Amino acid sequence: MDAGTCFRATPRAGAGHRTPQGFPPARVPAARLAAEKKAAQRPLALGLGSRRSTDPIRGAGLKGLRCRKSSGTEKVNYSADEALILKQKAEDVLPYLNDRCVYLVGMMGSGKTTVGKIIAEVLGYSFFDSDKLVEQAVGIPSVAEIFQVHSEAFFRDNESEVLRDLSSMHRLIVATGGGAVIRPINWNYMKKGLTIWLDVPLDALARRIAAVGTASRPLLHQESGDPYTKAYAKLTALMEKRMDSYANAHVRVSLEDIAFRQGHDDVNVLTPSAIAIEALLKMESFLTEKAMVRN
Ligand SMILES: Nc1ncnc2c1ncn2[C@@H]1O[C@H](COP(=O)(O)OP(=O)(O)OP(=O)(O)O)[C@@H](O)[C@H]1O
Numbered sequence: 703m704d705a706g707t708c709f710r711a712t713p714r715a716g717a718g719h720r721t722p723q724g725f726p727p728a729r730v731p732a733a734r735l736a737a738e739k740k741a742a743q744r745p746l747a748l749g750l751g752s753r754r755s756t757d758p759i760r761g762a763g764l765k766g767l768r769c770r771k772s773s774g775t776e777k778v779n780y781s782a783d784e785a786l787i788l789k790q791k792a793e794d795v796l797p798y799l800n801d802r803c804v805y806l807v808g809m810m811g812s813g814k815t816t817v818g819k820i821i822a823e824v825l826g827y828s829f830f831d832s833d834k835l836v837e838q839a840v841g842i843p844s845v846a847e848i849f850q851v852h853s854e855a856f857f858r859d860n861e862s863e864v865l866r867d868l869s870s871m872h873r874l875i876v877a878t879g880g881g882a883v884i885r886p887i888n889w890n891y892m893k894k895g896l897t898i899w900l901d902v903p904l905d906a907l908a909r910r911i912a913a914v915g916t917a918s919r920p921l922l923h924q925e926s927g928d929p930y931t932k933a934y935a936k937l938t939a940l941m942e943k944r945m946d947s948y949a950n951a952h953v954r955v956s957l958e959d960i961a962f963r964q965g966h967d968d969v970n971v972l973t974p975s976a977i978a979i980e981a982l983l984k985m986e987s988f989l990t991e992k993a994m995v996r997n
């Protein structure tokens with residue numbers, strides 16, 4: 703079966719977007735939105751190269767890009783134990799993945815790039831960041847500047863074009879922009895591959911973003927005020943609008959669940975490699991379940 707058409711998109715009654723045939727979206731955590739709303743009222747707790755060419759630049763629609771792939775060849779460090787588990791899990795997942803692309807979705811700062819690079823390395827896939835591809839396609843070096851010079855709508859149009867072009871390719875790990883999930887058409891593109899939602903509590907997101915500043919994230923940026931407080935408030939508002947869209951992903955990787963299984967509730971201590979291992983485990987169980995249903 704063609705890897706690009708295996709996850710065929712079919713219309714879902716009553717929904718503006720499409721889901722792949724027979725694939726349930728990631729399980730929606732029923733009480734999650736309510737919990738996030740409640741949390742918002744609490745006092746703030748401050749606190750491996752590809753095996754064959756998959757370069758999207760050579761793909762039809764991205765031919766015009768001046769860029770090379772974004773940081774796909776950087777080495778990522780993890781412990782020997784983690785390296786072994788990552789390698790084993792990657793070997794388990796690869797045959798089921800069948801060359802399909804993997805799209806990481808999630809809020810700004812959820813670790814799509816950090817975790818995506820680890821997954822790409824161990825699977826031997828190429829890593830791409832869709833924000834960077836948009837910057838290169840538009841010829842403007844930052845998303846913040848694209849928003850400023852043009853508009854968010856202009857950025858979104860280009861984002862959709864990039865995702866469309868990527869959707870005809872194989873063996874890519876794509877870190878998508880945090881808002882890529884809001885356009886139904888983008889799901890049609892992304893669901894030709896496997897979609898993974900990195901679900902990170904807003905407090906952790908706001909901490910990470912405050913640590914590096916909001917200048918590169920136009921939807922969060924404000925000149926004045928405490929960066930954590932501002933980021934937290936804006937992330938809360940965005941999450942309320944986007945929660946259902948993120949939950950469309952085939953697989954949900956919840957940092958709260960990982961921490962719970964580790965016997966604590968501090969998601970801030972979870973390493974990117976532990977999250978990548980969880981993502982591979984979830985991918986494997988999703989893909990093997992699908993394979994069993996097909997047989
Ligand atoms: N598990 C983690 N623990 C602590 N910090 C992390 C973790 N994963 C990522 N980070 C940090 O959080 C920030 C955001 O990570 P990253 O760029 O990977 O997220 P992203 O989802 O790609 O963000 P964006 O969509 O805004 O580009 C970075 O500073 C990164 O170093």
Ligand SMILES: O=C(O)C1=C[C@@H](O)[C@@H](O)[C@H](O)C1
Binds near residue numbers: 810833845878879881
């Ligand atoms: O969450 C969002 O809407 C965004 C996230 C970033 O990755 C960029 O795509 C842009 O800043 C918008």
